[in-house]
Amino acid sequence: MVSTGASDLISFMGINVAAHLRLMLVTDDRVARGRDLIALCQAAERGGVTSIQARLKGSDARELLAFTRMLLATVAVPVLVNDRLDVALAAGAAGVHLGPDDLPVALARRLTPPGFLIGASVGSSGEIGLGLEADYWGVGPLHRTVTKSDAGTALGLEGFQRLAGQARVPVLAIGGVRPEDVEGVLRVGGTGVAVISGILAEPDSEGAARRYADQFALARRS
Amino acid sequence: MVSTGASDLISFMGINVAAHLRLMLVTDDRVARGRDLIALCQAAERGGVTSIQARLKGSDARELLAFTRMLLATVAVPVLVNDRLDVALAAGAAGVHLGPDDLPVALARRLTPPGFLIGASVGSSGEIGLGLEADYWGVGPLHRTVTKSDAGTALGLEGFQRLAGQARVPVLAIGGVRPEDVEGVLRVGGTGVAVISGILAEPDSEGAARRYADQFALARRS
Numbered sequence: 001m002v003s004t005g006a007s008d009l010i011s012f013m014g015i016n017v018a019a020h021l022r023l024m025l026v027t028d029d030r031v032a033r034g035r036d037l038i039a040l041c042q043a044a045e046r047g048g049v050t051s052i053q054a055r056l057k058g059s060d061a062r063e064l065l066a067f068t069r070m071l072l073a074t075v076a077v078p079v080l081v082n083d084r085l086d087v088a089l090a091a092g093a094a095g096v097h098l099g100p101d102d103l104p105v106a107l108a109r110r111l112t113p114p115g116f117l118i119g120a121s122v123g124s125s126g127e128i129g130l131g132l133e134a135d136y137w138g139v140g141p142l143h144r145t146v147t148k149s150d151a152g153t154a155l156g157l158e159g160f161q162r163l164a165g166q167a168r169v170p171v172l173a174i175g176g177v178r179p180e181d182v183e184g185v186l187r188v189g190g191t192g193v194a195v196i197s198g199i200l201a202e203p204d205s206e207g208a209a210r211r212y213a214d215q216f217a218l219a220r221r222s
Numbered sequence: 223m224v225s226t227g228a229s230d231l232i233s234f235m236g237i238n239v240a241a242h243l244r245l246m247l248v249t250d251d252r253v254a255r256g257r258d259l260i261a262l263c264q265a266a267e268r269g270g271v272t273s274i275q276a277r278l279k280g281s282d283a284r285e286l287l288a289f290t291r292m293l294l295a296t297v298a299v300p301v302l303v304n305d306r307l308d309v310a311l312a313a314g315a316a317g318v319h320l321g322p323d324d325l326p327v328a329l330a331r332r333l334t335p336p337g338f339l340i341g342a343s344v345g346s347s348g349e350i351g352l353g354l355e356a357d358y359w360g361v362g363p364l365h366r367t368v369t370k371s372d373a374g375t376a377l378g379l380e381g382f383q384r385l386a387g388q389a390r391v392p393v394l395a396i397g398g399v400r401p402e403d404v405e406g407v408l409r410v411g412g413t414g415v416a417v418i419s420g421i422l423a424e425p426d427s428e429g430a431a432r433r434y435a436d437q438f439a440l441a442r443r444s
Contacts, residue, residue: 060323060324061323062322062323062324062325062326063323065325065326065329083283084306084308085308086306086307086308086311086325086333087325089308089333090326090330090332090333101282101283101284101285102282102283103283103284103287103308103309104284104287104312107287107312108308108312110312111308111311111312
């Protein structure tokens, strides 16, 4: 199986995949602090989230599978699964997001059907190799973040631009991304942003998601 | 894809699979306490282990993948992977072992090629459903064990026999199994045993494995 590559990605099977890589919600059960994560995802979708990455920390495969299936049953946007390719395939998710500690993208590609999205985290120039066969990159952290304690040093917009410039596929900025960052990310070549706390730690997930979505609408108009 | 079932299992592609389900070593990095786990597995193979289940607690997919590949490169017996089906497939392992918190067997089956072994843990009559489409069952704990703190109440040989009697596939006893248990396990219908501490916590893994292997040889003769 070969990489779909950036050009195919723009439209695969008639679906404009790149459009779904604008505002990705990454879930975190700890940030939700007991609130119903599915309900928060539905609210975020109403607010304009274009894809959701299912990620539960400290959960087992069966819990992640149940959560992913529940998401697939309740939201219309594409759902990807963090780390667990087997769970993504078993649930029938749209893709998987792989970090530096997860399976290498090239190996994952061999196990997945055409059109299955594989995202890779790229946090430094030394990690560009991790993203070589990925369908999109998650580049960050843009800012310092408390959600991902294992994330590297903040890149800032300049560092993000430097890494994004190496990509031949869509690039999402991740890590402490605020609504006011969207304009800059798009200006320096980013495709979109991935958000955890900026949406899930807010009391109103729908409103929080909309503040990001509005920035995309503004950037398109200008 | 359909379950291979017990009869196919006895000989699949000319390989006597059941023979490999006699003495399974289950790895545990904590039990190895800093000693080279690959070297311990090689020693256990010399002692008569017939299969190895790669299991590292608290490790990520990339570490488990590296460990599994290293095992595949250094031992000749079939290697299965605990929990992570994606890692098992990416590494080219012989199979996966799935517990109650892992992917359901039926879903895993759909993602795997013919002949790929899927084992299931069955610890009570309520968990028999977990094993329905599996190629073998791991039934236990036979005795109380400190290695698996999350294991249920000890079954004893009677409890093991009751569960093993429900299986249409080979059954391994697991959980605190000692060499002197082998004879009884085989007598009540078990196929073999799976061992962690009984081999890896011993100063001489080869000798420890041989004490189990010798019991199979004795049982065959009697």
